[in-house]
Amino acid sequence: MPAKYGFFEPMLFTLGVVLASATGTSAIAAPSSVEVRVITSEKAREAAESVENAQVVKLAKGIKVDLWASDALVDDPVAISMDSAGNAWLTVTNRSNNSEFDIRGWPHWEADTLSFNQVADRRKFLREYFSSAKSLGADDIPDRNKDGVHDWRDLAVLKEEVLKVSDTDSDGLADRSQVVLKDFSDEVSGVLGGVYYDDASDSVFLTVAPNAWRARDTTGDGYLDEKTSLAEGFGVHIGFSGHNMSGVTMGPDGRIYYGIGDIGAYITDLAATSTITPMKGSSCAVSPTAVTSKCLPAGFAIRTSSPLINTGI
Structure with a gap:
């Protein structure tokens, strides 16, 4: 494979950059119609059996795998987060490899x-x-x-999606999915690669470069109608597809963590600007209430003078 970026040199940083409160809140336009898929328990069971019979999965003794949601409800999800009620929050990309570029192409x-x-x-x-x-x-x-x-x-046409998938009759099989957000279609928008639902704040945390977002349903109609930019400036370069923002989760300290691969970041919020070396990846943490956020550059530096060794992040 021809060289693209040079090789990625592991480099650890100990300097943290503290960002002030990010309050970039805006409304998300409601859809003209609600996109919902519903299947009967019988159809859900048939779909599960069909997929399970077609797969050959070798499992350790005592382990069992059951299909919970089939492609009758979900098409090609990217990331998943489960809430305490057993609902799955999924992201689906429509921008990957057509409105979001991979440098290898x-x-x-x-x-x-x-x-x-x-x-x-x-x-x-x-x-x-x-x-x-x-x-x-x-x-x-x-x-x-x-x-x-x-x-x-x-x-700036194709949008990313968030789906909520549910088992409404508690029979152990998902039978309903709804698009609860369709957004992020700027010409520099990346792939919606990370999602985390926080029960305590009833918020959905999302990562789609160039922003880290918190989304909420403020009207109770089941659609995420408000989004807040916690930080922006991720995805400086056009790099490898899949090296974008992802990995959203809650840490033991109660903060939301996420990161970006080796396509760089120049972090900006409404109160201050702080530069994270744009040739490296970074990991960030934010409180669920978005009072403060902190990003720590780490991972892999880009050097253009050497052949490419794609080690990943």
């Missing part, structure tokens, strides 16, 4: 992307590369917004 972008220092640089590059002045065609970028022009605006 665009090797001629390498020099450009390595020059980026913040997400604004990536945004500027995409707008220039897919400029309407270039008279691009369908082979360059699909006309997703149907305006008759193939340009960067077609990167």
